[in-house]
Amino acid sequence: MDIFEEIRSLGRKTQNPYLKxxxxxxxxxxxxxCSYVPEEILHAAGFIPYRLRTVESLGTEKGDLYYSAxxxxxxxxxxxxxxxxxxxxxxxxxxxxxxDHSRRMYDNWxxxxxxxxxxxxxxxxxxxxxxxxxxxxxxxxxxLAKLVRALEESFGLKITDQKLHNSICLYNExxxxxxxxxxxxxxxxxxxxxxxxxRLVLAxxxxxxxxxxxxxxxxxxxxxxxxxxxxxxLRLFMAGGCMxxxxxxxxxxxxxxxxxxxNLCLGARSVHTPIEEDLPPIPAIARRYxxxxxxxxMVNDFYSRSQYxxxxxxxxxxxxxxxxxxxxxxxxxxxxxxxxxxxxxxxxPILTLEREMHGGAAGQVQTRVQAFFEKIANLTQDDA
Amino acid sequence: xxDGRLRSWAxxxxxxxxxxxxxxxxxxxxxEAGLTMExxxxxxATGYGRKNIPFAxxxxxxxxxxxxxxxxxxxxxxxxxDVGGQDCKAICLDSQGRAVDFVMNDKCAAGTGRSLxxxxxxxxxxxxxxxxxxxxxxxxxxxxxxxxxFMELEVLQHYYGGRKIRDIALGINHxxxxxxAFLAQGLDMTPGFALTGGVSKNAGVAxxxxxxxxxxxRPLKVDPQLMGALGAAVHAGVKAGxxxx
Numbered sequence: 001m002d003i004f005e006e007i008r009s010l011g012r013k014t015q016n017p018y019l020k021x022x023x024x025x026x027x028x029x030x031x032x033x034c035s036y037v038p039e040e041i042l043h044a045a046g047f048i049p050y051r052l053r054t055v056e057s058l059g060t061e062k063g064d065l066y067y068s069a070x071x072x073x074x075x076x077x078x079x080x081x082x083x084x085x086x087x088x089x090x091x092x093x094x095x096x097x098x099x100d101h102s103r104r105m106y107d108n109w110x111x112x113x114x115x116x117x118x119x120x121x122x123x124x125x126x127x128x129x130x131x132x133x134x135x136x137x138x139x140x141x142x143x144l145a146k147l148v149r150a151l152e153e154s155f156g157l158k159i160t161d162q163k164l165h166n167s168i169c170l171y172n173e174x175x176x177x178x179x180x181x182x183x184x185x186x187x188x189x190x191x192x193x194x195x196x197x198x199r200l201v202l203a204x205x206x207x208x209x210x211x212x213x214x215x216x217x218x219x220x221x222x223x224x225x226x227x228x229x230x231x232x233x234l235r236l237f238m239a240g241g242c243m244x245x246x247x248x249x250x251x252x253x254x255x256x257x258x259x260x261x262x263n264l265c266l267g268a269r270s271v272h273t274p275i276e277e278d279l280p281p282i283p284a285i286a287r288r289y290x291x292x293x294x295x296x297x298m299v300n301d302f303y304s305r306s307q308y309x310x311x312x313x314x315x316x317x318x319x320x321x322x323x324x325x326x327x328x329x330x331x332x333x334x335x336x337x338x339x340x341x342x343x344x345x346x347x348x349p350i351l352t353l354e355r356e357m358h359g360g361a362a363g364q365v366q367t368r369v370q371a372f373f374e375k376i377a378n379l380t381q382d383d384a
Numbered sequence: 385x386x387d388g389r390l391r392s393w394a395x396x397x398x399x400x401x402x403x404x405x406x407x408x409x410x411x412x413x414x415x416e417a418g419l420t421m422e423x424x425x426x427x428x429a430t431g432y433g434r435k436n437i438p439f440a441x442x443x444x445x446x447x448x449x450x451x452x453x454x455x456x457x458x459x460x461x462x463x464x465x466d467v468g469g470q471d472c473k474a475i476c477l478d479s480q481g482r483a484v485d486f487v488m489n490d491k492c493a494a495g496t497g498r499s500l501x502x503x504x505x506x507x508x509x510x511x512x513x514x515x516x517x518x519x520x521x522x523x524x525x526x527x528x529x530x531x532x533x534f535m536e537l538e539v540l541q542h543y544y545g546g547r548k549i550r551d552i553a554l555g556i557n558h559x560x561x562x563x564x565a566f567l568a569q570g571l572d573m574t575p576g577f578a579l580t581g582g583v584s585k586n587a588g589v590a591x592x593x594x595x596x597x598x599x600x601x602r603p604l605k606v607d608p609q610l611m612g613a614l615g616a617a618v619h620a621g622v623k624a625g626x627x628x629x
Contacts, residue, residue, distance in 0.1 A: 354490050363432040364471065368488055371447035378482035 003218045004196065010206060011199030011246065014056050014086050018207040022048055023089060027208075028155070031093040031120065033078075033102055035269050035295070036128050038285045040171050041144065042094070043209060044163040045151045050090060051205035054078050054244055057358055066108040067101075072326045073357035074242050075101045079108055085119060092122030092154075094147070098297050099331055124150050131300045132291055141286040148282070164281035170209050172274045177216035178204065179271040184223055185260040186316050191223035194238060194259025195250040201266040202244060229258045234373055235317055237309070238262040239339060240324035241295065241332050244357070251362055252322065255369040261316040263305065268312075269293050296335035305335075306342050313348055320376055321350040322369070326357055349376050385617040388626070392417035393610055402433030410439065426624035430616040432470075442623065447475055448483045449615030454578040455481025456618050457604040457611075463573035465593065465601075466611070467564055467583035469497040474568035481618075487570045492531060495563030497583045499532040503556045506539045507549055511586075518553035518588030525555035535559060554588060561592035568597060577601050580611035 001009070010016050019029060030047035032039070039049035054077035060067075063080030081087060095106035106125045113119060127143050129136035148159050178201070184191045192200070200219065204212040229235075234257040242265040243249065253259060262268050272293035276284045293308055294301040312318065321343050325332035336352045343350035351372040355361060385391060394412035399405045406429070414420060421439060429440035430449040437443070444452075450466045455477055464475040472495045476485040493499050497511075504514045518524075525542045529535045535556075542552050560583075579601040583589055585608070594600055606614055 364488070364490065366435070367432070367445050367447065367471075368490075371445040371483060371486055371488075374445055374448045375483050375485065378478065378484055381482075 003215065003222045004192075007196065007199045007203045007215070007219070010203035012055055012202075014053065014081065015089060016203075016206055018211050019048065019050070019089065022208060028091040029089060030122075031087060031090040032096070033094065033105065034096040034098040035265050036098060036289055036297075037094050037096050037126055038144065038289050039209070040164060040167040040275065040281075040285055041147060041151070041159065043167040043170065044159050045148075045155065045157055047091065048208050049205070051202075052078055052087065052093070053202060053206070054081065054357060055202065056086070057081055058084065066111070067104070070328055071101045071104070072099075072328045073359060074244075074326055075105055077357055079105055079112075082109060082119065083112060085116075088119040090120040092120045092124065095123065095125045097125070097127050098295070099329070101328070122150075122154050128290065130297055132294075132298060133300075137283075137286060137290055140290050141283050144282050144286050161281050164285070165277065167209075168275045168277055168281060168284065170213070172277065174204065174209055174212050174216065175271045175274060177213060177220065181216065181219055181223060182261075182268060182271060188229070189225075189227040190229040190235075190258050190260055191226040192219075193228050193250070193253055194236070194262070195246040195253060196228075197259070197262075198243065198246045198249055198264075198266050201270055202246075205266075205270075230256075232256065233258040234319040234376060235260045237313060237316070237318045237321045238264055238267070238324060239309075239321065239335070240264055241326060241329060242266065243324055248324075248355070248365070251365055252369050255366060256373045257320070257369075261312045261318060263293060263295075263308065265295065269295065296331040302335075302338060306338075309339065309342055310346060313346060318348065320372070321348055322353060322372075323350065324353045324355070327354055349379070385614075385621055385626075386417075388621070390606060390614065390617075391419075393607075393613065395607075395609060398433075402436045403438060406433065406437045406439070425626070426620040428616040428620035428623065430612050441620075444616060444619045446612045446615075447473055447486050447488070449612045449619065450580050451475045451477045451483040451615065452481045452618045453606070453611035453613070453615030454580055454604065456614060457606055458576075458578065458602055460576045461578045461602060462576035463571075464578050464580055464611075465564060465568055465597075466581040467495065467497065467560075467579070467589070468581040472496055472564050472567060472581070472583075474564075474571050474573065476571055476573055481615075485571055487567055489563075489567055494530055494532050494535065495560055495567060497581070499535070500556065500560055500583060500586065500589070502532055502536055503539050503560075504553075506536050507543050507552050507556075509549065509553060514553050514556065515586035515588040515590075517550050518557045519591070521548070521550040521554035523548075523551050524558055525551050527555050527559035530563070554592075557586065557588035557592045558596075561589050561596050564589075564593055565596035575599065578604055578608075580604070580608040582609045584608040 028047050029050050030042045031050050031052050042049040057077040060076040060080050062083040063076040067076050097103040128140050236257045236259045238259050275288040323336040392413045394409050396409045427440045429437035429443040430446045434443035454461045454464045462477050466473045471489050473488045475483050478484050504511050527538050577599045
């Protein structure tokens with residue numbers, strides 16, 4: 001199977017043959033919810049880290065029994081899958097206080113487990129501060145140590161510094177390979193579309209890391225001399241939260257654009273900043289995860305995000321920016337507003353999209369994006 | 385369009401299949417003009433089904449098309465408020481009728497024709513009567529809800545409470561106009577305003593919108609509901625290299 005087909009097939013399924021094979025051989029799988037949860041610790045404990053996802057969601061009806069209609073559609077779809085038993089193959093789930101909606105999943109899942117007595121029984125809430133400071137770093141380091149202890153006590157295992165060091169090296173390699181691929185989009189030749197990059201990251205977060213490294217190596221080879229940019233395509237920067245629907249990204253790109261850079265959960269945020277390998281592992285992990293390319297949950301880090309925004313727009317020759325948020329996401333609502341003024345300052349066109357996850361409305365998105373691209377063409381003609 | 389003038393046109397309700405609707409409306413317009421499909425130099429599609437029209441050579445978003453159509457009617461127009469069945473938009477134009485900025489509703493349908501339809505039906509009025517009836521009112525009711533469904537409940541409350549139909553009708557027009565004005569105020573629009581889309585035929589909404597925005601809409605020489613199609617025809621003319629499109 002061609003690597004792009006393999007990625008497509010891995011990215012659109014909840015489970016995949018690699019997970020099934022690992023389970024059959026007795027390996028455990030640990031779900032997690034956010035790019036602030038260190039996969040290294042889970043891997044060092046002998047688990048395959050698995051990022052929870054909404055692909056193959058059948059709706060939100062069952063999730064809505066626990067959530068309200070004013071919660072974001074990501075958590076409603078994701079929890080709906082949990083209620084239907086789609087994540088029963090997991091041995092545990094690490095929750096995270098990314099936002100109040102996702103934090104609430106911990107409470108709901110505990111209730112669900114008490115009711116069903118099925119599915120993952122190990123449910124752990126990992127807390128990270130919303131600010132970057134020395135105090136916050138100390139607090140987050142303590143939280144990670146608590147996670148280590150919880151895993152050790154619940155599963156009767158020992159997470160040694162050596163195991164952590166090995167995992168750090170492996171995940172640094174994975175990050176570095178993915179970073180290489182995403183950086184290939186800098187030039188005129190763009191080797192993969194934004195939709196493909198979403199599928200890639202979805203696939204990588206659902207297979208053993210050793211397999212992820214091998215997929216990435218194959219992908220790097222396949223990307224050499226590959227160009228998916230069409231003449232006249234606008235080079236786009238996408239910013240947003242957990243955009244999982246590759247089809248949605250494809251729809252945007254089909255209007256005459258190609259995503260060359262991003263600040264997405266399933267994108268640049270997964271690759272930014274390696275972990276320092278020569279420091280004690282837990283503090284090093286804490287430093288990386290607290291200070292990597294942040295999402296708006298980090299309330300005192302807009303300056304860094306804005307700097308990344310400006311540098312990326314320059315380095316990747318970005319023509320236009322699209323921010324894409326889910327309804328009721330206050331964090332990205334505020335960020336979109338701030339990015340709008342940043343874009344104005346930098347003189348780059350920006351479009352803000354808002355949608356429900358797996359919610360359709362393709363016609364509206366198409367019209368909005370096509371009109372945005374037409375507007376840019378009109379303004380560019382004037383400048384020429 | 386031919387030689388920079390509108391030769392024929394047709395408006396039909398959209399059916400379940402976009403292609404069928406497009407063929408039907410095209411057949412009618414061609415019949416009117418005494419032409420065949422082969423006689424057309426260029427066809428541009430617009431609107432929600434624009435990507436699925438087999439006989440169109442290219443497509444342009446309705447945002448650009450409404451702007452271009454309004455510009456063709458009156459080159460001094462710099463801002464278009466388009467209130468259609470499903471959505472509403474505010475569009476800023478440059479001196480050549482090109483869209484240079486726009487906003488479009490994305491939260492709900494409260495500022496659209498569909499919402500007017502629901503509210504008119506709630507007081508047993510035809511959509512076409514809502515405007516004329518509302519113009520007789522001097523004491524409009526206040527409708528404060530933002531959601532079309534809750535607006536309908538509020539309208540029914542006034543209806544059962546014995547308020548005059550004309551006052552409720554004007555209240556409805558004010559409410560829909562307020563939603564559109566709120567959206568449009570997000571843009572930095574310069575004078576030279578036009579109102580397009582099916583809702584522009586409701587004189588009551590047009591008047592309420594003028595009041596809410598503090599502007600006067602310029603009359604258009606072509607049916608404002610046709611503005612998107614007209615803009616598409618102008619784009620097709622440009623593509624075909626026809627002068628004065």
